Amino acid sequence: MEQEPKFNPIMGGAPEPSKELTEFLKKQTQQIKDCEIFMAFYTTSYEKNPLCLLQISIAMTLNKPMFLLVEEGVLPNDKIISMLDGVAYFKKDDPESIKNATAYILQ
Numbered sequence: 001m002e003q004e005p006k007f008n009p010i011m012g013g014a015p016e017p018s019k020e021l022t023e024f025l026k027k028q029t030q031q032i033k034d035c036e037i038f039m040a041f042y043t044t045s046y047e048k049n050p051l052c053l054l055q056i057s058i059a060m061t062l063n064k065p066m067f068l069l070v071e072e073g074v075l076p077n078d079k080i081i082s083m084l085d086g087v088a089y090f091k092k093d094d095p096e097s098i099k100n101a102t103a104y105i106l107q
Contacts, residue, residue, distance in 0.1 A: 025054075032058050037085075039067040039105060043092075044074055056080065067105045069098070 017025070032038060038059035046052045059066050060083055067086040070076060081087065088101035 028055065029058050029062070032064065033062055035064065037067060038064040039069065041071070041090075042068040042074060042076055043071040047074065047076065069101045069105065 032055065038055070040046065040052065040055065056066070065085045066083060067088075068076065068080075068084055070087055070089050071092050072089050073092075076087075086105050088104040090101040091097040
């Protein structure tokens with residue numbers, strides 16, 4: 001018999017996260033905490049993936065320097081851009097463009 005989810009009144013009645021989700025979030029937070037900076041490739045698939053947006057939120061909450069390598073043609077929203085310490089653009093499927101964008105961020 002499946003157990004009814006517990007609800008958290010502070011979170012607007014959202015269900016309490018499962019033990020697995022809580023452990024996953026702790027691991028993600030620790031991994032980002034252990035890094036000097038947060039740098040990610042921002043692509044069409046990235047912005048549709050809730051995990052990726054969660055990672056940006058964690059980095060922001062931890063006050064990490066944040067850098068995005070953005071695929072040309074993909075436009076992060078103004079709020080995300082305003083939080084960044086740096087952004088560089090690359091052409092999809094172009095290793096030289098990716099290399100140059102990464103070097104620009106790391107300079």
